[in-house]
Amino acid sequence: MTTFGIGVDLGGTNLRIAAIDEEAQLLEKITLGSKASRKRDDVIDAMCVAIQTLAKKYSRHGKLAGIGVGVAGIIDLRSGMVRGSPNLPGWIDYPVRAEIEHRLKTAVILENDANVAALGEKWLGAGRDYEDMAMIALGTGVGGALVLNGRIWHGMNGMAGEFGHATVEPEGPPCKCGNRGCLEQYASATAIVRIAREAISSGRGGALNKAAKSDGGLHAQAVYDLAIQGDPEAQKIFRQVGRALGIALASMVNALNLPIYVVGGGVSSAWELFAPSIFEELKRRSMVYAATAPARPMNRRSGASARVKPSPAARKTIIMRAVLGSDAGLFGAARLPMMPQ
Amino acid sequence: MTTFGIGVDLGGTNLRIAAIDEEAQLLEKITLGSKASRKRDDVIDAMCVAIQTLAKKYSRHGKLAGIGVGVAGIIDLRSGMVRGSPNLPGWIDYPVRAEIEHRLKTAVILENDANVAALGEKWLGAGRDYEDMAMIALGTGVGGALVLNGRIWHGMNGMAGEFGHATVEPEGPPCKCGNRGCLEQYASATAIVRIAREAISSGRGGALNKAAKSDGGLHAQAVYDLAIQGDPEAQKIFRQVGRALGIALASMVNALNLPIYVVGGGVSSAWELFAPSIFEELKRRSMVYAATAPARPMNRRSGASARVKPSPAARKTIIMRAVLGSDAGLFGAARLPMMPQ
Numbered sequence: 001m002t003t004f005g006i007g008v009d010l011g012g013t014n015l016r017i018a019a020i021d022e023e024a025q026l027l028e029k030i031t032l033g034s035k036a037s038r039k040r041d042d043v044i045d046a047m048c049v050a051i052q053t054l055a056k057k058y059s060r061h062g063k064l065a066g067i068g069v070g071v072a073g074i075i076d077l078r079s080g081m082v083r084g085s086p087n088l089p090g091w092i093d094y095p096v097r098a099e100i101e102h103r104l105k106t107a108v109i110l111e112n113d114a115n116v117a118a119l120g121e122k123w124l125g126a127g128r129d130y131e132d133m134a135m136i137a138l139g140t141g142v143g144g145a146l147v148l149n150g151r152i153w154h155g156m157n158g159m160a161g162e163f164g165h166a167t168v169e170p171e172g173p174p175c176k177c178g179n180r181g182c183l184e185q186y187a188s189a190t191a192i193v194r195i196a197r198e199a200i201s202s203g204r205g206g207a208l209n210k211a212a213k214s215d216g217g218l219h220a221q222a223v224y225d226l227a228i229q230g231d232p233e234a235q236k237i238f239r240q241v242g243r244a245l246g247i248a249l250a251s252m253v254n255a256l257n258l259p260i261y262v263v264g265g266g267v268s269s270a271w272e273l274f275a276p277s278i279f280e281e282l283k284r285r286s287m288v289y290a291a292t293a294p295a296r297p298m299n300r301r302s303g304a305s306a307r308v309k310p311s312p313a314a315r316k317t318i319i320m321r322a323v324l325g326s327d328a329g330l331f332g333a334a335r336l337p338m339m340p341q
Numbered sequence: 342m343t344t345f346g347i348g349v350d351l352g353g354t355n356l357r358i359a360a361i362d363e364e365a366q367l368l369e370k371i372t373l374g375s376k377a378s379r380k381r382d383d384v385i386d387a388m389c390v391a392i393q394t395l396a397k398k399y400s401r402h403g404k405l406a407g408i409g410v411g412v413a414g415i416i417d418l419r420s421g422m423v424r425g426s427p428n429l430p431g432w433i434d435y436p437v438r439a440e441i442e443h444r445l446k447t448a449v450i451l452e453n454d455a456n457v458a459a460l461g462e463k464w465l466g467a468g469r470d471y472e473d474m475a476m477i478a479l480g481t482g483v484g485g486a487l488v489l490n491g492r493i494w495h496g497m498n499g500m501a502g503e504f505g506h507a508t509v510e511p512e513g514p515p516c517k518c519g520n521r522g523c524l525e526q527y528a529s530a531t532a533i534v535r536i537a538r539e540a541i542s543s544g545r546g547g548a549l550n551k552a553a554k555s556d557g558g559l560h561a562q563a564v565y566d567l568a569i570q571g572d573p574e575a576q577k578i579f580r581q582v583g584r585a586l587g588i589a590l591a592s593m594v595n596a597l598n599l600p601i602y603v604v605g606g607g608v609s610s611a612w613e614l615f616a617p618s619i620f621e622e623l624k625r626r627s628m629v630y631a632a633t634a635p636a637r638p639m640n641r642r643s644g645a646s647a648r649v650k651p652s653p654a655a656r657k658t659i660i661m662r663a664v665l666g667s668d669a670g671l672f673g674a675a676r677l678p679m680m681p682q
Contacts, residue, residue, distance in 0.1 A: 132497070146596070148489065155598020156473070156656055159629045166592035167626055169511060179591070179626040250520070251507035251592060255487070257496020285508055285520040288500045315497055 002062035006051050007334030008069040011113065012087025012140075015043060017050040019058050020334035022065075024124050027058050029330070040090050041099075048103040066337025067108040070116030070329045071096060077158035080110050086141060086176070109336045114143030114161060115152045117264055117322075119332030122147050125323040126262040133260045134252060135322070136163050136245070138267035142184040146256075151339070164188070166248045186244030187274075189220035189267050195237050196223050207231045224270050235273065242274035246281025253286040253317055264322030271321045278319060292317040343403035347392050348675030349410040352454065353428025353481075356384060358391040360399050361675035363406075365465050368399050370671065381431050382440075389444040407678025408449040411457030411670045412437060418499035421451050427482060427517070450677045455484030455502060456493045458605060458663075460673030463488050466665040467603040474601045475593060476663070477504050477586070479608035483525040487597075492680070505529070507589045527585030528615075530561035530608050536578050537564050548572045565611050576614065583615030587622025594627045594658055605663030612662045619660060633658040 004021040019027040030050045038046075055064050073085025073092075080097025082088065097110045111119075118127070118135040127133035131150045137143040142164025146153040153160050164184040165177050172181020173194070185191050196208050196218055205212070208231070211222040227234035249261055263271070263278075282289045294316040322328060345362040360368040371391045379387075396405050414426025414433075421438025423429065438451045452460075459468070459476040468474035472491045478484040483505025487494040494501050505525040506518050513522020514535070526532050537549050537559055546553070549572070552563040568575035590602055604612070604619075623630045635657040663669060 144596070148494075153489075153597075155629075156600045156658075157598055157629075157633055159632065160596065160598035162595040162598075162629055165595045165626075165628055167588050170509070170588055177628040178631065179628075247508050247511055248592075251589075252596065254503040254506045255485070255501065255593065255596075256494075257498055257501035257503075259497045285506075287506055287518040287520075288496075288498075288503055290519065291500065292498055317497075 003065045003338060004058055004062045005065045005334035005337045006054055006067045007116070007330045007332070007336070008047060008051070008067065009113070009116070009329045009333060010043075010047070010069065010088070011072045012085075015047060016330055017047060017054060018330045018334060019054040020331060021062055022338055024331065027061060028054060030054070040094060044096070044099050044103065048100060051104060067100075067104070067106070068116065068333035068336030069097075069100065069108050069110050070113045070333040071110065072113040075110055075112050075158060077110065077154060109341075111152070111333065111336060112143075112145070112158070112161075113137075113329055114145045115154075116330075116332035116336065117143075117324075117328040118145035118147050118161075118262070119152065119335050120324050120328035120330070121262050121264065121322050121332075122150070123335050124331055125328060126320050127260055130259045132258045133262060134161075134163070134256065134258055135262045135264055136183075136187075136249075137265035137322075138187050138189070138241075138263065139265040140189055142182075142188050143265070163248060163252065166251065168244045168247050183244055183248045187241045187248075187267065192220040192223050192237055192241065192267070193218050195240060196234070199233050199237070204233055206233050208233055220267060224273070227270070227273050238270055238273035239277045241267070241270070242277025243281055245274065246278040247285060249278060249319060250282050250285035250289065253282065253289045257288050257292075258317075259315070260318040260320070262320060262322050264324075264328060266326075268321045275321075282319065289317050294318060344406045344679060345399055345403045346406045346675035346678045347395055347408045348457070348671045348673070348677070349388060349392070349408065350454070350457070350670045350674060351384075351388070351410060351429070352413045353426075356388060357671055358388060358395060359671045359675060360395040361672060362403055363679055365672065368402065369395060371395070381435060385437070385440050385444065389441060392445060408441075408445070408447070409457065409674035409677030410438075410441065410449050410451050411454045411674040412451065413454040416451055416453050416499060418451065418495060450682075452493070452674065452677060453484075453486070453499070453502075454478075454670055455486045456495075457671075457673035457677065458484075458665075458669040459486035459488050459502075459603070460493065460676050461665050461669035461671070462603050462605065462663050462673075463491070464676050465672055466669060467661050467663055468601055471600045473599045474603060475502075475504070475597065475599055476603045476605055477524075477528075477590075478606035478663075479528050479530070479582075479604065480606040481530055483523075483529050484606070504589060504593065507592065509585045509588050524585055524589045528582045528589075528608065533561040533564050533578055533582065533608070534559050536581060537575070540574050540578070545574055547574050549574055561608065565614070568611070568614050579611055579614035580618045582608070582611070583618025584622055586615065587619040588626060590619060590660060591623050591626035591630065594623065594630045598629050598633075599658075600656070601659040601661070603661060603663050605665075605669060607667075609662045616662075623660065630658050635659060 009016045015032040018029040072087045073082045076083045082091040121127045133147045135145045144161040144163030146161045165182045169181030173185045175182040212218040350357045356373040359370040413428045414423045417424045423432040462468045474488045476486045485502040485504030487502045506523045510522030514526045516523040553559040
């Protein structure tokens with residue numbers, strides 16, 4: 001008899017619940033797309049019903065190890081409360097763990113969404129051959145996670161891994177966090193749109209102008225589409241993304257000397273457009289990377305099923321994109337209760 | 342019967358050997374000031390004679406746990422070789438560990454100088470109440486070390502902790518490492534002199550001009566003396582030191598969420614001059630620091646014997662200067678063989 005975990009990925013627009021066994025087999029995934037726009041209590045109710053349904057349905061398949069919940073926000077691990085969340089504003093200071101546990105009458109493990117995504121990549125994706133890795137997740141904002149000795153490094157208050165707020169340009173654009181020139185101001189989907197708008201305002205918009213006037217308005221995807229079609233201004237934006245990532249990664253490589261740094265999140269689908277600039281900056285800016293760089297940067301495009309086997313014996317620094325896509329967090333959340341606590 | 346360790350601190354100008362017991366009692370310290378300017382083999386010979394003298398002399402006092410050697414350079418921990426060292430240029434690619442072990446006919450533990458200094462501070466100094474800490478050492482260059490779970494975090498090749506080469510200003514002054522705008526270009530003794538010379542060249546030198554024309558030439562100490570006497574241009578230089586440290590520390594605090602960050606090295610004696618700028622930048626640039634800042638920054642001046650008892654229960658981020666001074670590395674090196682390997 002096998003063991004399985006139930007993972008929950010609570011994002012700003014989607015609520016997904018999955019039963020995944022210890023062999024990483026997805027038993028079933030429930031996506032409650034629209035439910036997350038409902039009231040907070042209704043979302044928790046729907047989540048708990050789905051968890052109970054899966055728990056019951058697969059009880060004959062194996063032993064339920066537990067429930068892991070990844071939440072898009074800053075989590076206070078001791079109190080089990082959401083302390084900050086741009087995407088779940090109504091959830092701040094809400095005792096989400098206690099509410100779930102009250103309904104289910106069992107303990108759940110709460111975790112930040114970037115942390116569960118990193119655990120997913122560590123278990124089955126880019127990081128599976130390594131005990132230590134960092135992950136930078138490029139989405140609406142820029143999140144991050146640190147895995148050391150196979151486990152999430154939470155730091156003293158569970159706030160470690162905020163790579164998105166590393167200063168890239170000390171006097172750069174202001175960030176919601178209070179700093180200026182954060183990585184998030186250059187490498188998030190929001191930043192891509194902002195930089196595109198700046199290009200338009202300054203008369204360098206070109207094809208971006210047309211995209212901005214389309215029905216849907218200007219989105220990072222439209223900038224990507226233009227860049228991939230060869231538009232020089234759109235391509236320049238992605239070079240700026242890569243430059244900022246390279247500057248931030250260079251300092252991380254010098255400080256941590258990890259074997260692998262994984263770039264995930266929605267914006268990482270534009271990897272081919274920004275990765276060359278990452279490697280350019282890294283070679284120049286990181287003595288540790290230069291001393292441990294692979295002969296050829298690993299930047300191939302690969303799906304979750306692709307085998308990734310950089311030899312740990314080579315002791316080279318690997319910078320690569322995530323391989324699990326949007327399911328990383330779901331797999332990581334289900335993995336949580338299977339790990340020794 | 343107690344246990345004692347022999348610690349060696351091999352720097353560019355001094356070679357120091359000490360016997361220190363498990364209660365942190367200094368049994369004896371031998372300083373071979375001039376010997377380090379001798380030939381490499383003579384230095385190793387003198388080091389080994391001193392180690393054997395101490396080992397024999399204190400064999401009745403306790404059991405010798407082993408020998409730890411801190412070397413000012415980048416150490417390849419697997420081969421026991423010095424891979425890079427601005428201060429010990431003749432030692433590069435020299436099998437220092439093998440040579441010592443050959444003479445002593447026993448194993449020694451080799452470590453980077455910033456790492457042994459951090460271990461010293463962790464054992465007896467600023468970090469003694471914490472299992473996790475980072476140290477930034479401001480000297481001729483800027484070194485660093487990371488202690489996680491009570492042990493040095495070496496990273497994959499023993500190159501972790503290079504905080505001195507974090508990018509502070511992407512297009513700042515060029516650094517020997519190949520990058521531009523490294524922390525080392527703003528916060529080292531070398532940088533203080535460079536910035537002072539720039540002020541002189543641009544006609545803003547004032548009192549610095551006179552210091553530069555003195556017999557000894559311009560040193561960081563002279564800039565410090567002027568700043569402490571109220572010279573505005575010299576004070577501005579130390580504010581720049583603090584700003585750069587604050588920018589680098591803010592990213593570290595966001596990434597690692599450690600309980601304590603310790604600033605050591607010779608330049609840290611100017612703490613009062615640059616610390617206010619560190620805290621100013623941290624408050625602005627680190628969301629994690631802002632959420633976990635102590636009510637009053639800890640910046641008191643204290644000797645090795647001062648009791649430092651910030652409560653771990655408070656879970657506040659502490660940024661403070663080192664307390665052991667130049668003996669930190671010697672204590673840390675002697676501590677190495679007493680730790681479980």
